[in-house]
Amino acid sequence: MRIIVDETLCEANGMCEMALPEVFFITDDDELEVRQDQVPKAQMEDLEQAIRSCPRRALSLNED
Numbered sequence: 074m075r076i077i078v079d080e081t082l083c084e085a086n087g088m089c090e091m092a093l094p095e096v097f098f099i100t101d102d103d104e105l106e107v108r109q110d111q112v113p114k115a116q117m118e119d120l121e122q123a124i125r126s127c128p129r130r131a132l133s134l135n136e137d
């Protein structure tokens with residue numbers, strides 16, 4: 074499983090960061106940084122919430 078960000082859609086509004094700040098981070102340059110592309114099972118619910126919270130539908134999971 075890997076987190077995919079469609080950078081053509083992301084507008085760096087930080088909604089995902091609010092849901093899962095351990096993974097998503099908005100830099101001082103207003104860019105989204107994904108700090109880890111996998112999460113432990115205990116954080117899966119927060120990750121799914123982060124994906125749902127994206128108003129641009131820029132986040133998805135690759136289920137490899």
Ligand code: SF4
Binds near residue numbers: 078087089097
């Ligand atoms: S919620 Fe979506 S649009 Fe906002 S920073 Fe995260 S990926 Fe980008």
